[in-house]
Amino acid sequence: MSEHRCDIKLTVNGETISETVEARTTLVDFLREALSLTGSHVGCEHGVCGACTVRVDGVIVRGCLMLAAQCDGAKVETIEGVSDAGEIADLQAAFERRNALQCGFCTPGMLLTAQELLRGGGVPSRDKIREQISGNYCRCTGYQAIVDAIEAVAQERAEAKR
Amino acid sequence: MKPAPFAYAKARSLDHAIELLGRDEARLLAGGQSLMATLNMRLSAPKLLIDLNGVAALGGIAVKDGTIEIGALTRHIEAERSADIAKHAPLIALAMPHIGHPAIRNRGTLGGSLAFADPAAELPACLLALNGELEIAGPKGKRTVKAEDFFKGLFETALGPQDVLTAIRVPAATKDTRVGFAEFARRHGDYAMVGLAAAARADGKGLAGLRLAYFGVGATPVRAKKAEAALANGHVDDAVTALASDLDPSADVQADGATKRHLAGVLLRRVAKQLMEPRA
Amino acid sequence: MKITEDSPSALTALDRPNSYIGRSVPRPNMARLMQGRAQFVSDVTLPRMAHAAFVRSPHAHAKIKSIDSSAAKQAPGVVAVVTGAELSKVITPWVGVLTHLKGLKSAPQHAIAVDRACWAGEAVCAVVARSRAEAEDACELVQIEYEELIAVTDAETALDAKTLVIHPELGDNLTFERVHTAGNPEQGFKAADAVVETTFVFGRHTGVTNEPRAIVADWNAGDQRMTVYQGTQAPHMMQNLFAKHLGLQEHQVRVLTKDVGGSFGIKVHTYADEMAIVALSKLLKRPVKFVADRIESFVTDIHARDHRVKARIGVKNDGTITAWEIDDLTGIGPYSVYPRTSGIEANQVVNLTGGPYTCPNYKARARVVFLNKNVMCQYRAVGHPIATAVTEGLVELAAAKIGMDPLELRRRNLIADDAHPSQGPSGIKFEALSHHAALAHLDSMMNYAGLRAEQAALRQKGIYRGIGFASFVEVTNPSAAFYGVGGAKISAQDGATVRLDATGAVFCHIGVTEQGQGAEAVTAQCVASAFGVPIERVRVIMGDTDNTPYGGGTWASRAAGIGGEAAWQAGKALRQNVVAIAGSILQAKPDTLDIRNGVVVDRDTGKERIGLDEVARIAYFRPDTLPTGVQAELVATRHYVPRAWAFSFTNGIQASYLEVDTDSGFVKLLNHWCVEDCGTVINPQLVDEQIRGGVVQGLGAALFEQCVYDDRGQLLNGNMADYLVPMAMEMPDIECAHVVTPTADSELGAKGAGEAGTAGAPGCVMNAINDALRPLGAAALTDMPFTPGKILRALGKV
Numbered sequence A: 001m002s003e004h005r006c007d008i009k010l011t012v013n014g015e016t017i018s019e020t021v022e023a024r025t026t027l028v029d030f031l032r033e034a035l036s037l038t039g040s041h042v043g044c045e046h047g048v049c050g051a052c053t054v055r056v057d058g059v060i061v062r063g064c065l066m067l068a069a070q071c072d073g074a075k076v077e078t079i080e081g082v083s084d085a086g087e088i089a090d091l092q093a094a095f096e097r098r099n100a101l102q103c104g105f106c107t108p109g110m111l112l113t114a115q116e117l118l119r120g121g122g123v124p125s126r127d128k129i130r131e132q133i134s135g136n137y138c139r140c141t142g143y144q145a146i147v148d149a150i151e152a153v154a155q156e157r158a159e160a161k162r
Numbered sequence B: 001m002k003p004a005p006f007a008y009a010k011a012r013s014l015d016h017a018i019e020l021l022g023r024d025e026a027r028l029l030a031g032g033q034s035l036m037a038t039l040n041m042r043l044s045a046p047k048l049l050i051d052l053n054g055v056a057a058l059g060g061i062a063v064k065d066g067t068i069e070i071g072a073l074t075r076h077i078e079a080e081r082s083a084d085i086a087k088h089a090p091l092i093a094l095a096m097p098h099i100g101h102p103a104i105r106n107r108g109t110l111g112g113s114l115a116f117a118d119p120a121a122e123l124p125a126c127l128l129a130l131n132g133e134l135e136i137a138g139p140k141g142k143r144t145v146k147a148e149d150f151f152k153g154l155f156e157t158a159l160g161p162q163d164v165l166t167a168i169r170v171p172a173a174t175k176d177t178r179v180g181f182a183e184f185a186r187r188h189g190d191y192a193m194v195g196l197a198a199a200a201r202a203d204g205k206g207l208a209g210l211r212l213a214y215f216g217v218g219a220t221p222v223r224a225k226k227a228e229a230a231l232a233n234g235h236v237d238d239a240v241t242a243l244a245s246d247l248d249p250s251a252d253v254q255a256d257g258a259t260k261r262h263l264a265g266v267l268l269r270r271v272a273k274q275l276m277e278p279r280a
Numbered sequence C: 001m002k003i004t005e006d007s008p009s010a011l012t013a014l015d016r017p018n019s020y021i022g023r024s025v026p027r028p029n030m031a032r033l034m035q036g037r038a039q040f041v042s043d044v045t046l047p048r049m050a051h052a053a054f055v056r057s058p059h060a061h062a063k064i065k066s067i068d069s070s071a072a073k074q075a076p077g078v079v080a081v082v083t084g085a086e087l088s089k090v091i092t093p094w095v096g097v098l099t100h101l102k103g104l105k106s107a108p109q110h111a112i113a114v115d116r117a118c119w120a121g122e123a124v125c126a127v128v129a130r131s132r133a134e135a136e137d138a139c140e141l142v143q144i145e146y147e148e149l150i151a152v153t154d155a156e157t158a159l160d161a162k163t164l165v166i167h168p169e170l171g172d173n174l175t176f177e178r179v180h181t182a183g184n185p186e187q188g189f190k191a192a193d194a195v196v197e198t199t200f201v202f203g204r205h206t207g208v209t210n211e212p213r214a215i216v217a218d219w220n221a222g223d224q225r226m227t228v229y230q231g232t233q234a235p236h237m238m239q240n241l242f243a244k245h246l247g248l249q250e251h252q253v254r255v256l257t258k259d260v261g262g263s264f265g266i267k268v269h270t271y272a273d274e275m276a277i278v279a280l281s282k283l284l285k286r287p288v289k290f291v292a293d294r295i296e297s298f299v300t301d302i303h304a305r306d307h308r309v310k311a312r313i314g315v316k317n318d319g320t321i322t323a324w325e326i327d328d329l330t331g332i333g334p335y336s337v338y339p340r341t342s343g344i345e346a347n348q349v350v351n352l353t354g355g356p357y358t359c360p361n362y363k364a365r366a367r368v369v370f371l372n373k374n375v376m377c378q379y380r381a382v383g384h385p386i387a388t389a390v391t392e393g394l395v396e397l398a399a400a401k402i403g404m405d406p407l408e409l410r411r412r413n414l415i416a417d418d419a420h421p422s423q424g425p426s427g428i429k430f431e432a433l434s435h436h437a438a439l440a441h442l443d444s445m446m447n448y449a450g451l452r453a454e455q456a457a458l459r460q461k462g463i464y465r466g467i468g469f470a471s472f473v474e475v476t477n478p479s480a481a482f483y484g485v486g487g488a489k490i491s492a493q494d495g496a497t498v499r500l501d502a503t504g505a506v507f508c509h510i511g512v513t514e515q516g517q518g519a520e521a522v523t524a525q526c527v528a529s530a531f532g533v534p535i536e537r538v539r540v541i542m543g544d545t546d547n548t549p550y551g552g553g554t555w556a557s558r559a560a561g562i563g564g565e566a567a568w569q570a571g572k573a574l575r576q577n578v579v580a581i582a583g584s585i586l587q588a589k590p591d592t593l594d595i596r597n598g599v600v601v602d603r604d605t606g607k608e609r610i611g612l613d614e615v616a617r618i619a620y621f622r623p624d625t626l627p628t629g630v631q632a633e634l635v636a637t638r639h640y641v642p643r644a645w646a647f648s649f650t651n652g653i654q655a656s657y658l659e660v661d662t663d664s665g666f667v668k669l670l671n672h673w674c675v676e677d678c679g680t681v682i683n684p685q686l687v688d689e690q691i692r693g694g695v696v697q698g699l700g701a702a703l704f705e706q707c708v709y710d711d712r713g714q715l716l717n718g719n720m721a722d723y724l725v726p727m728a729m730e731m732p733d734i735e736c737a738h739v740v741t742p743t744a745d746s747e748l749g750a751k752g753a754g755e756a757g758t759a760g761a762p763g764c765v766m767n768a769i770n771d772a773l774r775p776l777g778a779a780a781l782t783d784m785p786f787t788p789g790k791i792l793r794a795l796g797k798v
């Protein structure tokens, strides 16, 4: 292994992956190109739009601001995996009911970002919800429907706990 | 928009990082939340990237002898949630929520933010206001630099090419400590147009040891020393007037110099109020 | 909604059991988008696919003296390095003019600059390599020698005799000029008790679609066919243009468009980069992919707005508006964009200014000039935000001047709801509008009187809130008058083909496209309703020039109004075909049968007779059991184009409530309301979300967005950290409501709704800010975006 190419072993959506990557390959490009997990999107490649949001070791990160090489030994989860696990089925249903996506390009990042807040429990205020998604750009919806959907799920989950 | 090729090495220890820094055009990688964007845009093209993540010596938050020490690799999110920081470095706690967005704070580090030294960033100004110091390790061992001497110019610090910022230290707050923080950013989480971090000690009469550190108004965080003198005596209006000679902000894409200067005055009034109130 | 009786249904569209018209059914494509299983063009990978990157001119205007690509050609992974001159042998240049915009001129534009670069960001050389990263590596090795030329960057002086003419062969820098006088403006101003005059300035914007422009072109030399996967709004238009400039027959080109990450007009134009990609694929005989990165998007995605409008209004003390006058100047790029041209926006400003009002005295001039900046063209709500802000800004300034409530002044001047058909001062024709009903609804929805009282009370406490309004008209459902008559091969009509498959499900192939607006859902709703099946049984196919009826695509708020009508008619026609066969199977008269809920029933009693699956089974597999001479036609195609009106105008009114921090100049948006009339509302939720998204795009214009250029033609904020798009934290919740005035031109009666939000929001916010600051004696703000600095200046604090 030269230092320009790195061998990495990680789990992606629970599956163990061993790959050799170019050192300069970002995590999101690795997921999209090497693993064909194209649900994580590339909107700006400078950390501003949030379309590339994925989970690494349980927390959301910008997939364009991390190298694949840094993920050796990491647990990576993408929208495909989180969807299949059923973890956000209620949130997805709420997005659908509320038409909280139009083109859907921002949606995988929005869902993962929202889920991080929702996992904290409780019913956050609308302002808190807006703050949570403040780094996720959506050109289509104007955000209100997204906030509505997240708020509705927070309430549902809180009810279910009671 | 893909980075130019580089080599990648994971530092096994602080010494290993310093050793690797000896190589041609090597660069440290911490949270990557500033560096990766510049690499993607090919604004910088190091030959070797040295990943500090995982170097245990760079983590940790410790309080001892009236000082709170925060490891350089402490992530923004850890600082935001740290009870020690809330208690002993309340100014930093106030500043944290203004930095970027959740996903950025999950990765970005305090050390990276200080080493990057963006003139509109919150933490450099906080450190300056707190009269903090930075611990630096290099080939010749460790040294300590005062915040005052650390920020040298635009994105320029006292860090040498083979230096690693290892930790910061600020005096732990006491019951008399007063801090204030406010900024104007066009959108939540953006770098500030103008911001102000302030710290002082309430001595019964006024504010002793007052330090007002502005950011977004120059190449580095800037102390407003004349305003400090006026405000220490409780003269808010004079302090605002004094800013005219303390600050000489130049224009950027978001605002011209005159606007920034005006906003600096508005911040001063708001922060002055915070400073006058005892801490909850 | 007016339904012509078709055979054979006793039910209207609204009371059919499967009527989805007027219902908020969810869109069928959402699950894949939410699971990360969509297929955006940026996701497409093909065997042997190579990646392109462009070397772009760092100068706004420069002669290309030499290009040395030898080192780049040697770089790892490089397939080809191609200059403009080389590529011009594969693809011909184009000129973006339309004959109905008289006098509009432009110069030939090449896919890659030949000899001269005319804006900073124009491609001067292409590199094709194994990966995008390697293509970028090699771009850095291309040596280009430039000779910098003077850059023309100021629209105000672009026509001065001493200013360099960008295209000498055109004689001057004037792209297009329109002068229009109606009524008697001179007398109108004389009759006025007060005249308000000011200059409005609109920032240069760009669309910042979340997914950048993307294309994969695949020339198969064996098939002699070009397959293009493109995130475009208008596949058939692109098919025509790719074929024309590559020297192919149209049938040799197939354009495929699946999921598109936002469009807003950005993806309806012909980009030099995309033309270069199809040419490169043809040249290299392999698939070539190009996804614009965000930085190059900022300097190549079309820009828009950037108008300076000097404007005047005359008003009598009783509130009667007596005259309008505007002088619009806009600086586009060095070329008029192909094929829709860069003259349409200014033309729309002339068309739409004063549009909601009765005052006929109108004088307008619009000039469009060439500049050495990125190209400008149509972007969501083309011209509307400008015309609306100018009109509504004048109206509120006039109201303030004569001391009249701004809603009252509107009441006295808006075209009466019963006065239609009518026309605007520019001569635009309105079939039926509802300004007064919309205004009345808004007034009560927002509790205007209550807000005014709150505003007054808060002012006593030093809190400055403002209320602003904007009435508007919106162009939707364009007929051929928009582009076709000007010679552009852009279809005004759209077609839908519906087919009953062998299991009783329905496929609908349609020419309109989907970029999130909901055209797919609306099409399914129309087909399901008209044909008589549960919506789950309808599958909609779009975005494939090989497989959909010829159509214009989705732009100018046409997808639901035009595509929806075609789908509706096709559904009805298929119903007729199917009951004919069912009749012959059941030995019943077809006109005694109907289809409801997927079953053929007795028209009068609703009694179930035969399932669609059974009809299909017989028709497809046992046609031998049908009477001789009976042939089942389980496919029907219908087309629709608006004929009676050039455009189906919609109308509405918005209101903004905001607070200005008079210390800092920061604006906090508190509430926003929109009442609009898009005719029949096929899917209320989708309409409301179009409005909300559109409003937020307009709020971005009012407060944040602007491409900032220096006087050498360099874009200073071409990245997402510095070009400020609206983000969640700063945006308000938006309340929507509707007045329904269907168009009689179609059976459905639906007009468009995609642009109303963007049309009204900027002017509305401008008015609210000025309303907030008026008691402080601040100079009226008319220069967007309204940054803290500008507000502080108006307050005399900076």
Ligand SMILES: Cc1cc2nc3c(=O)[nH]c(=O)nc-3n(C[C@H](O)[C@H](O)[C@H](O)COP(=O)(O)OP(=O)(O)OC[C@H]3O[C@@H](n4cnc5c(N)ncnc54)[C@H](O)[C@@H]3O)c2cc1C
Pocket: A046, A047, A048, A135, B027, B028, B029, B030, B031, B032, B033, B034, B035, B036, B037, B052, B072, B073, B098, B099, B100, B101, B104, B107, B108, B109, B110, B111, B112, B113, B114, B115, B116, B118, B120, B121, B122, B123, B159, B163, B164, B165, B166, B189, B190, B191, B192
């Ligand atoms: C969308 C977005 C919004 C943001 N908003 C803000 C904001 O409002 N305020 C703000 O302050 N920041 C903001 N940031 C930046 C963020 O705070 C970064 O995390 C921080 O600036 C850099 O920290 P890092 O750990 O990510 O460093 P990196 O990006 O890894 O490194 C930055 C630089 O510091 C050097 N470096 C890192 N660690 C060390 C060390 N220990 N010793 C020596 N050199 C070192 C690196 O070599 C590099 O040159 C934002 C970022 C993004 C993407």
Ligand code: FES
Pocket: A041, A042, A043, A044, A045, A046, A047, A048, A049, A050, A051, A052, A053, A062, A063, A064, A065
């Ligand atoms: S692509 Fe990573 S934040 Fe935009």
Ligand code: FES
Pocket: A100, A101, A102, A103, A104, A105, A106, A107, A137, A138, A139, A140, A141, C210, C261, C262, C516
């Ligand atoms: S739905 Fe299109 S960007 Fe959010």
